[in-house]
Amino acid sequence: MFKAVVAHSNDPDSLSAVEEIIQQCLNSLAGDIPQAGIIFAAIDFEHSLILQKIHQAFEGIELIGGTTDGEISSVLEFQQDSIALMLFCSDEVEIHAGVGRKISADPITATKQAVEQAKAKAKTTGTPRLCLTHPESLTTSGVLILNGLKLALGQDVPIFGGLAADQSRYQNTYQFFQTEVLSDSVPILLFSGKVLFSYGVASGWHPIGQKSKVTKVDKNILYEIDSKPALDFYHHYLDSLPPSMEYPLAVFDGDTDNFYIRAPIAYNSESGSITFFADIPNQALIQISEAGYDDILAASKSSFMNALNNYPGTEASAVLFFSCVARRQILGTRAHEEYENTKLCFKKSLPACGFYSNGEISPIDLISQTKFHNETFVTLILGIR
Incomplete structure (x- = not known):
C-alpha cells in the first residue's frame, strides 16, 4: 500500500490554517497513519506553530518543507499566501528525513550529514530509490548543494525538488525539518523499497x-x-x-x-x-x-504528460510539481494555468502538491544525471509496484 493525501488552506491566520489542513488530512486518511510529509508555506506564516501542530496531530511523522513563491495543490490549485501539505502512508515504502545545517559554510559536509541522518533510520541498507529536497537558495549555490547530495547519495540516485523562496524578496528563506524552522540548511526525504516513480521536465524556451x-x-x-x-x-x-x-x-x-x-x-x-x-x-x-506565453504554458502540460506516459506502474498515487518563480513572474495573471493544464490530463483525481521555487532539481531525461534548472516545470509521479 502507498497512499498520499493533500491538504491546502489559504486562511491568513496561522492557527486557523494549520487546523484546517490537519482536519482535511484526517478526513482523507480515513484512519491510515502517515509516515512522512512535505509542506509548502508562504513566507509570512508562523511556521514554528504550524510544524508543532502537525507533529502533535501526526506523532512521529518524518516532515520536511520550506517557504515558497506560490503553492499548488489538487485542493485549491494555484495560490499565494497559503499552506499546502502532502502526507505519505505506506507499509512497503520506507521514507526517512534528514537535514544538513550551515550549508553555506561547507556544502559537502552538510549534504553528507543530511543523507547519513536519513539513512541511519532505515531498516534496510539498500540504495535509496529517490530523494526529495527543499534546500536554501540565498546563502549558497544550488549547484553546490546538488553536487553535495549527488556525492553523498551516489550519482545514480535521482534527486527532485526546488529551492526555498520568499515571494521574490530575496532576503531570507526558511526550510523545515520536523518541528524546526531553519535557514541555510538542506532538508531531505529518502524513499526506499517498492516505490515507483516517473518524471517530466520542460521549460518552453x-x-x-x-x-x-x-x-x-x-x-x-x-x-x-x-x-x-x-x-x-x-x-x-x-x-x-x-x-x-x-x-x-x-x-x-x-x-x-x-x-x-x-x-x-x-x-x-x-x-x-x-x-x-x-x-x-x-x-x-x-x-x-x-519563449512566448503559450510556449511556457505548453511546457507544464508536456512535463506532466511525459511523466504520465513514462510511469512504470498501473496506477499512480501522487504527483508533485516544482515550478520556477521566474515562470510565475512572466506569466503574471496566467500563472494559474500551469496547474490547470496538467489537471486536464488527469484521467481521474490524483493527489497533487507543489510550489514555485528559486530553482528546480531533476534529471533532464530518463538517462541523465540530476541537474539544477531555472525557469523549468518539473513533474514527479509516485506510486508502488
Whole structure:
C-alpha cells in the first residue's frame, strides 16, 4: 500500500490554517497513519506553530518543507499566501528525513550529514530509490548543494525538488525539518523499497541562433562567450535590450541536444559580465533562448504528460510539481494555468502538491544525471509496484 493525501488552506491566520489542513488530512486518511510529509508555506506564516501542530496531530511523522513563491495543490490549485501539505502512508515504502545545517559554510559536509541522518533510520541498507529536497537558495549555490547530495547519495540516485523562496524578496528563506524552522540548511526525504516513480521536465524556451562556448566564468558570473564580453553576445541578439529572464541561456549537457536553463538576474556594463541565478560550467556550449506565453504554458502540460506516459506502474498515487518563480513572474495573471493544464490530463483525481521555487532539481531525461534548472516545470509521479 502507498497512499498520499493533500491538504491546502489559504486562511491568513496561522492557527486557523494549520487546523484546517490537519482536519482535511484526517478526513482523507480515513484512519491510515502517515509516515512522512512535505509542506509548502508562504513566507509570512508562523511556521514554528504550524510544524508543532502537525507533529502533535501526526506523532512521529518524518516532515520536511520550506517557504515558497506560490503553492499548488489538487485542493485549491494555484495560490499565494497559503499552506499546502502532502502526507505519505505506506507499509512497503520506507521514507526517512534528514537535514544538513550551515550549508553555506561547507556544502559537502552538510549534504553528507543530511543523507547519513536519513539513512541511519532505515531498516534496510539498500540504495535509496529517490530523494526529495527543499534546500536554501540565498546563502549558497544550488549547484553546490546538488553536487553535495549527488556525492553523498551516489550519482545514480535521482534527486527532485526546488529551492526555498520568499515571494521574490530575496532576503531570507526558511526550510523545515520536523518541528524546526531553519535557514541555510538542506532538508531531505529518502524513499526506499517498492516505490515507483516517473518524471517530466520542460521549460518552453527554445534555443535560437548559433551555439557558442563559455570561455570565462566564475560560478554564476559569466564574463566571456567565444572570448568576447558576455554582454556583446546578448546585444548581438537583442540589440539594446538588457539581459533578462525572458531570454535565458540554454546550457547544453555535454555533447547532447539536452539542455537546462540559466536565467540572468543582473549585468555589469563596465566589465561586460552577466550574473545568473545559478552556476554555468566553463567551456559549456550555450544558446540564447526565447519563449512566448503559450510556449511556457505548453511546457507544464508536456512535463506532466511525459511523466504520465513514462510511469512504470498501473496506477499512480501522487504527483508533485516544482515550478520556477521566474515562470510565475512572466506569466503574471496566467500563472494559474500551469496547474490547470496538467489537471486536464488527469484521467481521474490524483493527489497533487507543489510550489514555485528559486530553482528546480531533476534529471533532464530518463538517462541523465540530476541537474539544477531555472525557469523549468518539473513533474514527479509516485506510486508502488
